[in-house]
Amino acid sequence: MKFGVMKPHRRRKLFLILFLLVVSGSSVGLTLMALRENINLFYSPAEIVSGTAPVNKLIRAGGMVLEDSIFRSENNLEVRFIVTDMQDSEFTIFYNGILPDLFREGQGVVARGSLNEDGVFLAEEVLAKHDENYMPPEVADVINQAHAEPSK
Amino acid sequence: MIIELGHFSLILALGLSVVLTVIPAWGVQTTNSTLMQCGDSVARGLFFFLVLAFLALCYAFVVDDFSVDYVANNSNSALPIHFKISAVWGAHEGSFLLWTLVLGAWIFAVTLFSRDLSLDMRARVLSVLGLLAFGFTLFSLLTSNPFERSLPVFPQEGNDLNPLLQDFGLIVHPPMLYIGYVGFAVPFALAIATLWSGRLDMAWARWSRPWTNIAWAFLTVGITLGSWWAYYELGWGGWWFWDAVENASFMPWLVGTALIHSLASTEKRAVFKTWTVLLAISAFALSLLGGFLVRSGVLTSVHAFAQDPQRGMYILVFLIIIVGGSLVLYAVRAQGIKSNTIFSWSSREAMILVNNLLLVVATAVVLLGTLYPLAYEAATGGNKLSVGPPYFNAVFVPVMVILFLFMAVSQRSRWKNTKREVLLKKQVIYVIGSAVTATLLIVFLASFKPYVLLIVTIAFWISLNLLENILQRVKRRHWQWSAVFTQSLSYYGMLLGHLGMVIMMIGICCTVYYSVERDVRMVPGDELALGGYQFKFVGVQKINGPNYASDQAEIIVTYKGKEVAALFPEKRLYTARGSLMTEADIDPGIFRDLYVALGEPLAQGAWAVRIQVKPFVRWIWIGGLLSALGGFIAVGDKRYRRLRRQDAVDLPQNLSA
Amino acid sequence: MIMNKSLIIPLLCFFLLIVLLWRSFSLEDPHFLPSQLIDKPFPKFNLEDLHSTSRMRHVDDLVGAVSLVNVWATWCANCLIEHPVLEEISQNGITIIGINYNDNLLKARAWLDRYGDPYAFHVQDKEGTLAIDLGVYGAPETFIIDASGTIRYRHVGVVTERVWSQKLSPIINLLDGGS
Numbered sequence: 006m007k008f009g010v011m012k013p014h015r016r017r018k019l020f021l022i023l024f025l026l027v028v029s030g031s032s033v034g035l036t037l038m039a040l041r042e043n044i045n046l047f048y049s050p051a052e053i054v055s056g057t058a059p060v061n062k063l064i065r066a067g068g069m070v071l072e073d074s075i076f077r078s079e080n081n082l083e084v085r086f087i088v089t090d091m092q093d094s095e096f097t098i099f100y101n102g103i104l105p106d107l108f109r110e111g112q113g114v115v116a117r118g119s120l121n122e123d124g125v126f127l128a129e130e131v132l133a134k135h136d137e138n139y140m141p142p143e144v145a146d147v148i149n150q151a152h153a154e155p156s157k
Numbered sequence: 158m159i160i161e162l163g164h165f166s167l168i169l170a171l172g173l174s175v176v177l178t179v180i181p182a183w184g185v186q187t188t189n190s191t192l193m194q195c196g197d198s199v200a201r202g203l204f205f206f207l208v209l210a211f212l213a214l215c216y217a218f219v220v221d222d223f224s225v226d227y228v229a230n231n232s233n234s235a236l237p238i239h240f241k242i243s244a245v246w247g248a249h250e251g252s253f254l255l256w257t258l259v260l261g262a263w264i265f266a267v268t269l270f271s272r273d274l275s276l277d278m279r280a281r282v283l284s285v286l287g288l289l290a291f292g293f294t295l296f297s298l299l300t301s302n303p304f305e306r307s308l309p310v311f312p313q314e315g316n317d318l319n320p321l322l323q324d325f326g327l328i329v330h331p332p333m334l335y336i337g338y339v340g341f342a343v344p345f346a347l348a349i350a351t352l353w354s355g356r357l358d359m360a361w362a363r364w365s366r367p368w369t370n371i372a373w374a375f376l377t378v379g380i381t382l383g384s385w386w387a388y389y390e391l392g393w394g395g396w397w398f399w400d401a402v403e404n405a406s407f408m409p410w411l412v413g414t415a416l417i418h419s420l421a422s423t424e425k426r427a428v429f430k431t432w433t434v435l436l437a438i439s440a441f442a443l444s445l446l447g448g449f450l451v452r453s454g455v456l457t458s459v460h461a462f463a464q465d466p467q468r469g470m471y472i473l474v475f476l477i478i479i480v481g482g483s484l485v486l487y488a489v490r491a492q493g494i495k496s497n498t499i500f501s502w503s504s505r506e507a508m509i510l511v512n513n514l515l516l517v518v519a520t521a522v523v524l525l526g527t528l529y530p531l532a533y534e535a536a537t538g539g540n541k542l543s544v545g546p547p548y549f550n551a552v553f554v555p556v557m558v559i560l561f562l563f564m565a566v567s568q569r570s571r572w573k574n575t576k577r578e579v580l581l582k583k584q585v586i587y588v589i590g591s592a593v594t595a596t597l598l599i600v601f602l603a604s605f606k607p608y609v610l611l612i613v614t615i616a617f618w619i620s621l622n623l624l625e626n627i628l629q630r631v632k633r634r635h636w637q638w639s640a641v642f643t644q645s646l647s648y649y650g651m652l653l654g655h656l657g658m659v660i661m662m663i664g665i666c667c668t669v670y671y672s673v674e675r676d677v678r679m680v681p682g683d684e685l686a687l688g689g690y691q692f693k694f695v696g697v698q699k700i701n702g703p704n705y706a707s708d709q710a711e712i713i714v715t716y717k718g719k720e721v722a723a724l725f726p727e728k729r730l731y732t733a734r735g736s737l738m739t740e741a742d743i744d745p746g747i748f749r750d751l752y753v754a755l756g757e758p759l760a761q762g763a764w765a766v767r768i769q770v771k772p773f774v775r776w777i778w779i780g781g782l783l784s785a786l787g788g789f790i791a792v793g794d795k796r797y798r799r800l801r802r803q804d805a806v807d808l809p810q811n812l813s814a
Numbered sequence: 815m816i817m818n819k820s821l822i823i824p825l826l827c828f829f830l831l832i833v834l835l836w837r838s839f840s841l842e843d844p845h846f847l848p849s850q851l852i853d854k855p856f857p858k859f860n861l862e863d864l865h866s867t868s869r870m871r872h873v874d875d876l877v878g879a880v881s882l883v884n885v886w887a888t889w890c891a892n893c894l895i896e897h898p899v900l901e902e903i904s905q906n907g908i909t910i911i912g913i914n915y916n917d918n919l920l921k922a923r924a925w926l927d928r929y930g931d932p933y934a935f936h937v938q939d940k941e942g943t944l945a946i947d948l949g950v951y952g953a954p955e956t957f958i959i960d961a962s963g964t965i966r967y968r969h970v971g972v973v974t975e976r977v978w979s980q981k982l983s984p985i986i987n988l989l990d991g992g993s
Contacts, residue, residue, distance in 0.1 A: 017502075025514075028514070029518075032518055032556070035552065035555075036522055036525065036552050039547075039548050039551040039552045040525065040526065040529060040544065040548055040552075042547075042548075042551075043544060043545045043547045043548035043551065044529070044533075044542045044543070044544055044545070044548070045542060045543050045544075045545055046540070046541075046542045047540070047541045047542060047543070063545075065542075065543060077759060077760070079760065079761075080678065081677075081678050082676050082677070082678050082756075082765050091888070091889035092889065101676075102676045103393075103676050103754075103756030103757065103765045103767055104756070104757060106736075106737040106738060106739055107736075107737070111894070111928075117545075226975075226976075226979050226980075230975060305979075305980070307979040307983065316975075431821065435824055438824075439824075442828070446831075449835070473832070473835060473836065476832070476835075477832055480828055481825070481828060481829075481832070484824050484825040484828055485825060487821060487824065487825070488821045488822045488824075488825050491818075491821050492818055492821065493818070528831075528834065531834060531835070532834055535834060535837035
């Protein structure tokens with residue numbers, strides 16, 4: 006059937022379908038693209054130490070804050086601390102800002118930021134949890150897995 | 158004793174919910190009007206016992222009965238009395254009891270305000286609602302009974318309410334949210350009753366409209382208050398986090414908004430019939446899904462209740478039965494229903510179709526972002542990831558901008574067909590006028606940002622079209638200006654609803670682009686200049702509250718040498734749980750908030766301090782509340798009452814059908 | 815009547831959603847691990863005490879009263895979560911015996927110094943032999959044994975207030991009442 010001789014309501018229907026296809030197709034495409042760019046994968050201390058984690062990419066990382074490892078600057082809000090999986094893997098997190106209320110030594114912590122070439126994690130955000138009895142599931146996993154694997 | 162009475166009431170309520178499910182339905186199947194009629198009294202009895210159960214739990218909190226587990230875990234004798242009451246819904250068990258109570262209240266409302274609904278329809282609606290009440294009550298009794306005691310050994314002192322929840326916002330926010338969430342049960346029940354009876358006519362849409370409006374309005378208030386609470390109580394000045402639990406309440410809201418519009422066209426023009434039914438089912442399904450996500454612990458969130466696989470499993474099964482059942486019913490019974498499809502592309506029907514499509518796309522975007530971590534974890538066998546707010550902002554915001562563009566155009570559209578000149582008249586002038594005004598305002602009062610220009614232009618454009626809409630009404634009355642005051646309530650509701658969204662839009666865009674924020678280390682005497690204001694850190698002193706000890710800082714804010722505000726942010730230590738809390742202090746204003754929060758104490762008497770100037774942030778909540786007000790006003794429309802009487806006349810005829 | 819197939823689409827979408835939720839939900843739930851050892855006597859062992867390494871502990875040390883046996887370690891993040899609950903339980907007069915599982919002695923002692931020691935005594939299970947005999951899945955795990963030294967209940971995972979008040983405490987009351 007030629008386009009020109011289509012009945013008006015048919016043509017309208019065709020336009021409707023085309024319109025829907027274009028709109029839905031493009032929105033699905035854009036959405037998936039945005040999703041791919043904005044997921045933050047979680048990496049354990051072992052993966053960060055072994056170099057599995059990508060460098061200079063926005064990721065999340067976490068573990069337990071090592072005792073006596075928190076150092077604060079004397080004149081601004083810079084702070085650094087060591088995060089461990091309670092086995093052999095440890096790495097340092099740098100952060101410039103206010104730490105959440107529940108941040109403490111020996112507690113689980115999850116940070117969002119990127120890893121630099123020297124293996125230091127530059128945190129943009131240190132995530133707060135709002136319950137002191139609550140262990141971030143990522144951290145619990147990290148520690149259980151690190152222990153389950155035979156220590157090297 | 159009182160506690161056992163409450164427990165017993167809840168069990169009675171369960172029994173009554175079974176009766177409410179079965180008896181009216183039986184009456185419908187056997188066309189026995191006596192059985193159908195008894196639904197009303199059973200429903201009221203159900204509500205009564207739910208109230209009794211709830212009051213019993215309140216009583217246990219007020220008298221500090223720590224032999225009750227739930228009270229011991231969430232209260233403390235030092236807790237002020239108003240927080241003891243709000244602690245009733247401070248954790249999972251009690252908040253679910255409140256949820257059930259709210260459903261009971263909606264069922265009660267249905268018995269009061271549906272006198273004119275035909276008898277068999279009312280019986281069907283009550284039966285569906287009874288089934289929901291049965292599911293909720295059984296859940297409460299089986300998996301989250303707040304009345305359980307720990308005897309004989311019980312603590313002498315309670316564990317205290319989570320300090321985050323010791324706040325006015327939490328007293329009001331959850332009840333409002335639940336009223337909204339659960340309120341979608343009524344349009345849902347109406348939709349199911351309609352499918353069940355096979356009479357998918359316009360009367361159904363007319364009936365659903367006020368119920369949907371009011372549920373939507375409550376949900377709007379609930380979400381708005383939640384955002385406000387997060388802003389001042391979570392301590393750091395964010396007002397929306399795209400947190401899984403926020404999304405859980407936001408998705409029913411988006412679908413509910415679509416439903417409100419779609420119901421209007423179904424009622425007025427008999428279009429989109431099956432689609433509207435599907436939206437009514439979806440709105441409630443998403444409410445249930447939200448409940449599952451929040452209470453099962455599959456998603457981690459700042460709001461999530463303690464994890465318990467049993468609860469999650471229960472809700473999942475309930476979800477399958479209710480939503481799966483409804484969708485099967487929909488697939489079977491919506492066959493062959495014809496909608497009126499004659500409308501032109503410039504008609505209001507078409508505009509509403511676009512509105513619906515965009516809102517559903519927006520919902521899908523939010524749903525995808527919320528569930529993607531689950532899907533990823535399931536696919537990779539346990540690897541975890543999170544979807545950041547940038548995803549939501551990147552996808553959700555453009556959809557909303559398109560939606561608002563359509564909102565501007567659609568204000569003048571008419572049913573069936575809109576003449577080109579009516580739709581387009583002066584639009585070019587309006588757009589240019591809006592853009593010029595917006596540019597001037599932005600350049601002179603702030604700094605130029607293209608996105609702000611875009612949003613503010615659209616906002617002005619919508620406002621002009623709302624005005625034009627009013628003018629057209631006046632014109633139709635031959636320029637009698639009194640016509641402005643004699644329109645129907647639902648018309649005012651519509652105007653207010655859209656105006657609220659415009660105000661919110663301006664608020665969001667100005668806050669996002671013009672807020673300034675600094676985290677600094679301050680010692681007493683330090684000053685900081687930010688956003689034209691001068692903040693002086695005077696010092697910190699120790700003070701004591703009823704159940705906490707606190708470090709309170711004093712910060713004096715001056716503007717061009719004049720003192721504007723003295724702010725007293727605190728860092729509190731709640732003694733019963735030993736938990737630290739950041740209490741920000743805010744100097745609120747229509748055009749800007751000054752927001753100060755204390756971080757942690759540092760060496761040499763210094764403190765970490767976060768200082769923010771947030772322009773127009775209040776407009777977000779003012780806009781949300783105005784929209785909700787619009788929803789409430791629309792419900793009061795005389796039209797709904799008048800039409801009900803017409804239905805009442807139809808009653809005998811309906812019965813014989 | 816012609817079937818309008820598009821009306822089934824919502825049902826299919828919902829079905830997919832349910833599959834997803836079901837999957838993610840059943841991924842983690844190690845709480846139900848029936849123990850082969852229930853109603854069997856506690857396995858024999860001969861291990862050093864944590865605080866005085868010269869002293870050997872035997873199964874006889876467990877006999878005499880209803881008690882909780884808690885498997886813990888410093889590397890176990892969740893043990894820290896249940897720690898305050900255990901403190902509370904011991905204040906209620908319940909005997910708690912610790913099995914320090916696959917751990918370093920000094921670290922374990924430091925941990926107890928820091929967070930408190932609600933345990934009657936600890937057994938050092940460095941090689942995990944006792945844990946293997948007990949069929950321990952991971953830490954923390956908690957066993958209830960009665961006065962004759964028989965295992966009566968096993969809980970895998972964190973002992974929360976809820977677990978204590980709804981599961982463990984009723985069983986202990988029952989065992990105490992029966993003796």
